[in-house]
Amino acid sequence: MTNAIDFKAVIQQMKEAGVRFVTDKSDLDISAAYAVLGSKSAIRYLEGESDGINGLVILCAEDEVDMNRLCAVFNRAYFDTDDEKRPFKVQFDIEELQKVINILKMNTLNVACVERTSSRPRSSEAGEKHTRARASRGSTEIRGPIKWIVSANAGFDTVRAFKKLKTLDWKQYNCKFKVDDIVYIYFGLPDQKVRLKCKVVKADLPHTEIDDRQFIVGIQDYELEYEYEPVYETTMQLTILAEFVDSDLFGFEALAEHGVKGTIRSPRTITGKVLEYFDSIDVPENIKKSYEK
Structure with a gap:
């Protein structure tokens, strides 16, 4: 496989932009290369990950x-890792590198404290040629189905909508969902439990396709008389597979005890010991109703 980027050039570009690193192992083979920032976050290029989250990532x-800053600025989900010191990863494209640099430098721990004087020769004056990090073309990543957990919208009657329509549009954010991925849906207060299991049947749609307005909490009858207008955002479609029993096994405390970190808001992949726990509770005796044919 041809490396998608020159990882060493990525780190060099970040250094020249004033990003502080405390460890730089960018000269290793790309499968092992990494660099640790002043904040203790790290940057790597991942390949062949079981959760399908590959390419450039900030750990x-x-x-x-x-x-929090990366997710907020990019409106992007984070993913869990098995590293206790760096438990989250955020993926980005090489074209977004300058924006990532700007975000990381909001954290003063990531700002290089190097005095830059006018006597320092510029690269062009010294005859040096800097190679910018460049993405390769035509490379696609193939992976098998993986499992995710997403959060239900409190302003939408998700359970009733799935029971009636069976398939719903779902905002995909910037996540790389694929057809046949499994998606568990977590409901916040007052439930604070995973209640539904679904499967991705379409992904990367440019807009919504299904008129589910009748299930919006508080919608008025006259509003449904207007013609349906699709929402233009990256969308996937989920088909319900099962509704789980009302059990503390699916509750927030149990999930946290088995490795789910923080409040469940953005989509995240299920890996490691969290995946083992889901596999142990996603069994026939815990299914209230199955919708699989």
Whole structure:
């Protein structure tokens, strides 16, 4: 496989932009290369990950500072890792590198404290040629189905909608959902439980296709008389597979005890010990109703 980027050039570009690194192992083979920022977050290029999250990622430190800023600015989900010191990862494309640099430098721990004087020769004056990180073309990543957990919208009657329509549009954010991925839906207060299991049947749609307005909480009858207008955002479609029993096994405390970190808001992949726990509770005796044919 041809490497998608020159990882060493990525780190060099970040250094020249004033990003502080405390460890730089970018000269290793790309499968092992990494660099640790001043905030203890790290940058890597991942390949062949079981959760399908490959390419450039920031492995965010446990204080969540870098993670929260990256997710907020990019309106992007984070994903769990098995690293206790860097439990979250945020994926980005090489074309977004400058924006990532700007976000990371909002954290003063990531700002290089290097005095730059006018006597320092510029690269062009010294005859140096800097190679910018460049993405390769025509490379696609193939992976098998993986499992995710997403949060239901409190302003939408998700359970009733799935029971009647069976398939619903769902905002995909910037996540790389694929057809046949399994999606567990978590409901916040007052439930605070995973209640539904679904399967991705379509992904990367440019807009919504299904008129489910009748299930919006508080919608008025006259509003349904207007012609349906699709929402233009990256969309997937989920088909319900099962509704689970009302059990504390699916509750927030049990999920947290088995490795789910923080409040469940953005989509995240299920891996490691969290995946083992879901596999142990997603069994026939815990299914209230199956919709699989």
